[in-house]
Amino acid sequence: MFKKKECVAMLLAGGQGSRLTVLTTKTAKPAVTFGGKYRIIDFPLSNCANSGIDTVGVLTQYQPLVLNEYIGTGLPWDLDRNYGGVKILPPYQGKKGADWYKGTANAIYQNLQFIERYDPDDVLILSGDHIYRMNYAAMLDFHKASNAACTIAVIDVPIKEASRFGILTTDDAGKIIRFTEKPKNPDSTKASMGIYIFNREALSKYLIADAENPKSANDFGKNIIPAMLAAGEHMMAYTFEGYWKDVGTIESLWEANMDLLGEEPALQLGDKSWKILSRHENAPPQIIGPQGVVENASITEGCAIYGTVRNSVLGENVRVMEGAVVEDSVIMGECVIGEGAVVQYAIIDREVEVRAAARVGKPRAEAKGIAVIGEGTVVEAGAVVADGAILPE
Amino acid sequence: MRAAGLIFSNIHDASIPELTTRRTMASIPFGGRYRLIDFALSNMVNSGITKVGVITHYNYQSLLDHIGNGKDWDLARRNGGIKILPPFITAYDNAVAGKLYSTRLEALMGVMNFIDHCTEEALVLSDCDVICNVDLSRALAEHERNDADITLITATVDTAEQELDAKAQVPTFDEQGRLIDIDVYSGQTGRVEICSDILIVRRTYLQRVLAEAITHGRTSFYRDIVYRNLGRDRFFVTRYDGFFARVNSIESYFGCSMRLLDHDSRVNLFYRRNQPIYTKVRNSAPTRYLPGASVKNSLIADGCVIEGTVENSILFRGVHVGKGTVIKNSILMQDTYTGDHVRLGCVITDKDVVIKNDRELCGHETLPFYISKGQTV
Numbered sequence: 001m002f003k004k005k006e007c008v009a010m011l012l013a014g015g016q017g018s019r020l021t022v023l024t025t026k027t028a029k030p031a032v033t034f035g036g037k038y039r040i041i042d043f044p045l046s047n048c049a050n051s052g053i054d055t056v057g058v059l060t061q062y063q064p065l066v067l068n069e070y071i072g073t074g075l076p077w078d079l080d081r082n083y084g085g086v087k088i089l090p091p092y093q094g095k096k097g098a099d100w101y102k103g104t105a106n107a108i109y110q111n112l113q114f115i116e117r118y119d120p121d122d123v124l125i126l127s128g129d130h131i132y133r134m135n136y137a138a139m140l141d142f143h144k145a146s147n148a149a150c151t152i153a154v155i156d157v158p159i160k161e162a163s164r165f166g167i168l169t170t171d172d173a174g175k176i177i178r179f180t181e182k183p184k185n186p187d188s189t190k191a192s193m194g195i196y197i198f199n200r201e202a203l204s205k206y207l208i209a210d211a212e213n214p215k216s217a218n219d220f221g222k223n224i225i226p227a228m229l230a231a232g233e234h235m236m237a238y239t240f241e242g243y244w245k246d247v248g249t250i251e252s253l254w255e256a257n258m259d260l261l262g263e264e265p266a267l268q269l270g271d272k273s274w275k276i277l278s279r280h281e282n283a284p285p286q287i288i289g290p291q292g293v294v295e296n297a298s299i300t301e302g303c304a305i306y307g308t309v310r311n312s313v314l315g316e317n318v319r320v321m322e323g324a325v326v327e328d329s330v331i332m333g334e335c336v337i338g339e340g341a342v343v344q345y346a347i348i349d350r351e352v353e354v355r356a357a358a359r360v361g362k363p364r365a366e367a368k369g370i371a372v373i374g375e376g377t378v379v380e381a382g383a384v385v386a387d388g389a390i391l392p393e
Numbered sequence: 394m395r396a397a398g399l400i401f402s403n404i405h406d407a408s409i410p411e412l413t414t415r416r417t418m419a420s421i422p423f424g425g426r427y428r429l430i431d432f433a434l435s436n437m438v439n440s441g442i443t444k445v446g447v448i449t450h451y452n453y454q455s456l457l458d459h460i461g462n463g464k465d466w467d468l469a470r471r472n473g474g475i476k477i478l479p480p481f482i483t484a485y486d487n488a489v490a491g492k493l494y495s496t497r498l499e500a501l502m503g504v505m506n507f508i509d510h511c512t513e514e515a516l517v518l519s520d521c522d523v524i525c526n527v528d529l530s531r532a533l534a535e536h537e538r539n540d541a542d543i544t545l546i547t548a549t550v551d552t553a554e555q556e557l558d559a560k561a562q563v564p565t566f567d568e569q570g571r572l573i574d575i576d577v578y579s580g581q582t583g584r585v586e587i588c589s590d591i592l593i594v595r596r597t598y599l600q601r602v603l604a605e606a607i608t609h610g611r612t613s614f615y616r617d618i619v620y621r622n623l624g625r626d627r628f629f630v631t632r633y634d635g636f637f638a639r640v641n642s643i644e645s646y647f648g649c650s651m652r653l654l655d656h657d658s659r660v661n662l663f664y665r666r667n668q669p670i671y672t673k674v675r676n677s678a679p680t681r682y683l684p685g686a687s688v689k690n691s692l693i694a695d696g697c698v699i700e701g702t703v704e705n706s707i708l709f710r711g712v713h714v715g716k717g718t719v720i721k722n723s724i725l726m727q728d729t730y731t732g733d734h735v736r737l738g739c740v741i742t743d744k745d746v747v748i749k750n751d752r753e754l755c756g757h758e759t760l761p762f763y764i765s766k767g768q769t770v
Contacts, residue, residue: 020686035678035679036679037678037679037695072757075464076674076676219600260679260681261681262683262684263683263684265681269678269679270677270681270696270698275676275678276676278676280674280676282465282669282670282671282672283424283428284424284425284659284663284664284670285424285692285694285695285707285708286680286691286692286693286694286695287424287654287659287691287692287693288688288689288690288691288693288703289690290654290689290690291689291690292688292690293687294682294686295684295685295686296682296683296684296686297681297682298680298681298682299679299680299681299682299693300679300680300695301694301695311567313679314679322742337401353647
């Protein structure tokens with residue numbers, strides 16, 4: 001029994017995220033831990049759940065094990081539904097052969113069948129690399145009201161940073177006139193957030209045409225959007241205001257984590273009107289020991305702090321032993337920071353053990369860069385990991 | 394040995410009226426993020442039990458709310474899973490003549506239907522006033538080896554850590570663990586072995602004694618079944634020697650909670666290998682410690698915002714500690730809000746309590762100051 005869905009979301013989660021170095025060796029970027037108890041993909045999934053979009057296809061390709069396991073039936077996001085819900089869509093073998101997803105547009109093209117099952121009017125395309133809270137329902141209303149073939153979410157960026165983004169030039173009414181990928185001399189500050197709502201017929205039409213073009217890179221930004229603009233389709237920019245951060249690099253991932261700290265954090269996850277949902281570990285409450293010192297930190301379940309934690313974000317079941325110091329760092333979960341060990345200006349992935357008296361990184365003021373330690377690594381007792389080093393190499 | 398579970402959610406409600414006026418014993422919050430029933434449920438689930446009946450009596454809305462469909466304990470099952478057993482009363486035909494049950498035996502009579510539909514050979518019966526992490530599969534294996542009708546699980550209590558009252562039952566047994574007698578606690582000090590009120594019963598035996606009890610109008614499980622058949626039926630005890638606490642008053646609730654601040658007790662209760670304690674997921678954000686916060690020796694759940702000082706205390710989910718506020722030796726339940734420059738010592742706040750700026754409240758370990766749900770001070 002099939003019912004029509006107003007809008008189906010397609011979440012592109014197949015990217016490798018190679019700029020995150022060792023953090024994505026075993027894990028796809030969307031499954032990288034963020035803010036202690038979340039994964040990056042929790043943000044678009046929670047936004048869908050909170051916006052009333054109950055059908056989400058998640059396109060996976062690179063290292064999908066952790067991601068698949070994490071999404072499971074979709075229950076944590078209330079997306080375990082009898083009809084719709086969250087569905088993992090890996091590349092598959094068809095009658096005419098098998099293919100990897102060659103680009104973002106190709107991934108959607110290969111799953112047009114999935115979209116058609118729900119007979120939606122519109123299709124929302126999302127990516128799994130950003131931290132933000134956004135009401136997609138408001139964007140959908142805007143899209144419907146303007147009767148556009150495609151609406152692209154944009155955010156105002158400082159003009160000097162505009163050349164890092166895909167920049168949209170619009171008229172006063174918000175109609176898109178021009179799209180330039182990473183322009184040298186930007187004429188607008190409206191950066192594309194990589195969030196698109198397409199009218200379903202228009203999407204099918206352009207994806208099919210794109211697939212037939214052997215020279216195409218099969219990418220939304222490079223091919224589909226320019227093709228639609230060239231054909232004179234009615235395309236609108238939807239301006240989003242609020243916190244939005246790409247966490248595609250080590251530095252930006254660190255910064256976004258630090259945005260959770262301070263008196264008035266830039267990113268407040270405690271807001272109950274727009275909860276970020278996640279799959280939970282079942283861990284006891286955190287314990288701060290008799291000698292524990294915790295200042296300006298975000299700490300979650302199962303942590304045991306017997307040492308000192310400052311300006312840091314800790315994931316579940318992290319143990320900071322007596323005399324250990326953690327400063328200006330992100331520790332993702334299930335880690336042990338041994339007695340007397342010092343961790344400064346670092347990102348430490350899951351299940352890492354920093355043994356007694358080891359040193360990772362340098363004080364932030366003196367460090368050349370962020371030290372990064374990949375999943376499951378052991379830093380031996382007394383060892384020194386230089387500032388800006390990446391382990392394992 | 395296959396077993397099903399039965400949990401009595403209300404049986405000791407009267408002992409902590411403060412916390413049970415609006416909830417069952419089973420749904421009393423404990424240890425930062427748990428409810429008392431979580432321990433009974435987790436013990437069962439960790440030993441492979443997949444069918445659990447929860448006997449309710451009154452005030453069980455908060456319990457239903459907590460349990461939901463049982464998914465958080467992996468008890469949302471097509472076969473078995475968690476079954477709430479509300480009071481069974483019909484106008485014309487019932488065992489206890491139109492009244493709600495008042496004893497354990499009457500409660501069991503009311504759920505005969507559930508018991509008759511079980512195919513498991515054993516039933517594990519558990520109360521909700523005990524906090525422990527028992528490996529029931531070992532106890533079940535012993536129950537099977539002894540070919541027992543009833544196996545009582547005993548726990549050792551150090552009277553220096555926890556006071557016992559006359560409700561505690563002290564069993565005596567021979568070298569084989571065969572039960573000889575059960576006495577009421579009579580003031581012994583040091584380490585005393587008492588009945589935990591977790592017991593294993595052979596299902597067919599339970600069905601037989603319940604049928605008999607109905608015909609003879611019996612009312613007490615211990616008096617009419619255990620004592621009456623001592624020496625004749627096969628009753629055994631098996632010992633549990635991990636963390637054990639029994640909550641029987643607001644003072645003991647305070648004491649049991651504070652024992653969690655002791656490292657060994659906490660590890661013994663929460664970190665037993667392959668025996669996690671499960672509870673309902675609430676999706677709180679991680680706890681934020683602001684610049685200027687100072688926290689020592691405290692157990693803190695997620696979703697808290699801490700700007701002040703917290704020492705030797707337990708904070709449940711979503712608690713706010715204001716600037717300049719000092720909280721010592723206190724238990725603040727879910728969503729308690731304390732303003733700035735508040736001072737609390739030996740205070741228990743129930744859910745959703747608001748304490749405004751500059752208030753000072755102080756109880757004592759032997760008489761903690763309790764503030765009921767939703768109050769504003």
